[in-house]
Amino acid sequence: MDSHGGVPDLLGAWALGACDDDESARVEAHLTGCATCAAEANRLRVTAGWLALDGAVPPPVTLRDGVLAVARTRRAPNPLGALAAAYAAQVARLDGVLRALSAADWHRPDPRHATVDGIIAHLAANDARLAEDAGVPARPGTGGTARATWRAQADALVAGLVILAPDRPVRLAGRGAPQRAPVRDALVQRAFETWIHLDDVTVAVGRPLPPPPTGHIRHIADLAARLLPRAMVTTGTVHLVLHGPGGGEWTVDAGAGPEATIFADAVAFCRLVANRIAPDALRHTVHGDRPLAAATLRAAATLGCD
């Protein structure tokens, strides 16, 4: 026997699950200390995993819904899970863009935050306020760059918020007096703000990106519709009919009064909420009370946070 104790001979059988328990244990013990065998073992185990496709037979389509339903009854989904994943996806997108920036790109001008560097500092500050409010421990970034600081903080937020009770009230970011809202709204808002600043950065460096996926846009529009009544100074009922990806219909009930229906593109409406599109620049049509519709759009433009 060589210095590998006969393990290499066993690797094929091991990867196929065809060793007895003692031998499997011996192989696995050896693998923890031998990179050469571990590399081959991993490669063979991965290959064995593909063997099922030697004769691929998909399950009946009806099985899918049944499996998902049974799974959800055995362990209830966390309503924050998908929202946290949506936020994490925006964080990853922004990080990908920042990683590719040159030193000069960081100094490119931005109308609100002076430079690209300023955008990220602002975003990190808003993230930090929520982290503090929600009791999420800070995680220092390595290297001390604006990107590292923001990224470490954002990762800590994703991990820290997802385990909180979805209804726990926290402070939303915003320009006016701080509003309190459930954690789930705060997660949507983080995803939203991260996307908008990603947009700012890509505009500043001249490399625009497509908007987030449909589901994210819908969450943002939904949050805006729910925050709108508190932001409005007039009363009435407004139907928001948003089309395009992430579209849908919402009713904003701001008390007794006239009625209006606003038709607009969902992504454009989100940009209005972020105050990246001015109310009078948003392409839209109105049925019903025009002053109420105009007041609604003005209120919507105040919901964002610079």
Place this chain on the structure above:
Amino acid sequence: MRLRDRLVAGDDTALTEVYDRWATLVHSLALRIVGDRGAAEDITQDVFVHVWERPESYDPARGPLRAWLSVVARSRALDWLRRGRVRARYQAISPPVTVEGPVDEALMSDIVAKAVRSAVADLPEPQRKAIRLAYFGGHTYREVARQLGIPEGTAKSRLRVALRTIADRLTADGIVDQ
């Protein structure tokens, strides 16, 4: 966020993604081993419910999620077979029927399924037999040796050589890392 983190966090859209990506793999493997459609569906359900209930039992350091799903699916399918064999011993029921399922056209055009099938088909017959006995038949290499009437050492090296050959082919096709 990695799929595992999303599963641990309770994001059920991650479960849907895992199912849509790997249900055919899991189901094919289960059906191939048990040869019974109803059982293959039950096993497929068990595997994905397990992924959802206990995502932390998957250790990413030990390989991709797909490989882990195969291990879980195979072990459940073999358990089912063993229970069946015990039943058969006492009830003398007829041996399990082998089901040759219709091969899905969409999947056949799938690059991976094609590559795997052609890599297995191109193996020398003795190697292909050994692999099938071990992986789909659930036999140890010692049992494989006995069934094929060859020394245990030969069975061991046959399995390793066969699997390496398939790995090399899948590497050339860009499916398995070097």
